[in-house]
Amino acid sequence: MSAWLEPGRVLLLGGGNMGAAMAGGWLAAGLAPGRLVVVDPRAGAALRPVLDAGAVHLEAPGGEAADIVVLAVKPQVLDAALPALLPVLKESTLLISIAAGRTIASIEAVLGARPVVRAMPNTPALIGRGITGAFANGRVSDTARASAEALLSACGPMEWVGEEGGIDAVTAVSGSGPAYVFLMAEALAEAGAKAGLAPDLALRLARHTVAGAGELMIRSGEEPAQLRRNVTSPNGTTQAALDVLMAEGGLGPLLERAVAAAKARAEELSRN
Structure with a gap:
């Protein structure tokens, strides 16, 4: 994992199959386990190898502020889960959402205007052979964009699209x-x-x-x-x-x- 990621704190909201697969990819790529915090009320079997490697498991967001937050919960529970993140967000915190069908505007409606990357991975990521399409809003700096690319490519290649609507086409081609x-x-x-x-x-x-x-x-x-x-x-x-x-x-x-x-x-x- 690139050195620029090591000083930061990565918070993963959602430890289901896709979230656990991504986290495993980050650790395999060199992210220090102590820098990864997984927030999930229940630690399922998919998450066990990540926790055994030394990642921190919390039932609700807490502790020091996060540099990167990855939203990997199901779309239907995202709105209920977002407000609890506010205490651990900085102005510069990068949000990466893989919640299908949830726009950047819907996230900002709850958390305010922030650097957000909206991404669509696919299920072969579970074996490290996925591909992800992503869009970054105008608040994402070059450094944050590189961070997002490193995280999203840990389970397979990723591609950027030039407008958020392109994620719908990505969903139709590689997501589904x-x-x-x-x-x-x-x-x-x-x-x-x-x-x-x-x-x-x-x-x-x-x-x-x-x-x-x-x-x-x-x-x-x-x-x-x-x-x-x-x-x-x-x-x-x-x-x-x-x-x-x-x-x-x-x-x-x-x-x-x-x-x-x-x-x-x-x-x-x-x-x-």
């Missing part, structure tokens, strides 16, 4: 995206079983195919379209399948509609 991939693996396994494979074998083949193809995309650096062409022989079996998937109304248009629906719902949640 793992579910699309899981559905594809599920459907591929079911299709394999209908083609004559034993269901458990079809599922193993689908799982490893999806995981391996994803890893190949990351490691090769080639565009997905080129990787698709690399594995497609003219008039071969893959081409026969792609003729179905790439037909009018096929996978591309279907995913476009799915992402648009998810983005519209994210925008609706952000307005509420």
Whole structure:
């Protein structure tokens, strides 16, 4: 972990699966355990390795002021949880929120005008393979931005968007995206079983195919379209399948509609 983070006190509000995964990533990256305070009424199993490493667990915010506060509670309880943070906030405290659908304005309505980063990680962060999109408001300094980037990239790469509304599109693509991939693996396994494979074998083949193809995309650096062409022989079996998937109304248009629906719902949640 970069030296600029070491003098600060990081307070994590919410020790569920995602919060615990992020905290574990910070410690693995070199954050001193004594600098991390986790505020959660109940310390679940996911949080145990973090606490065993030396992080401080509190049931409610308290103690010295925090330099960075990460909001990792569920959106529906965020409003009730925010006021208790006021005694541990400084004017310069950086707030990082991963609460889905909660705007920066809604946070400032409770805590006042502050440097805030709104972020959307995804569930592969639980195994250190996530990706996060983030937006920083105008009060976030270059130093605070670097701090946010270090914390958010501890469980996988992160990308900045230029406007807060971009987080809704990030939510639709990568935030919800793992579910699309899981559905594809599920459907591929079911299709394999209908083609004559034993269901458990079809599922193993689908799982490893999806995981391996994803890893190949990351490691090769080639565009997905080129990787698709690399594995497609003219008039071969893959081409026969792609003729179905790439037909009018096929996978591309279907995913476009799915992402648009998810983005519209994210925008609706952000307005509420």
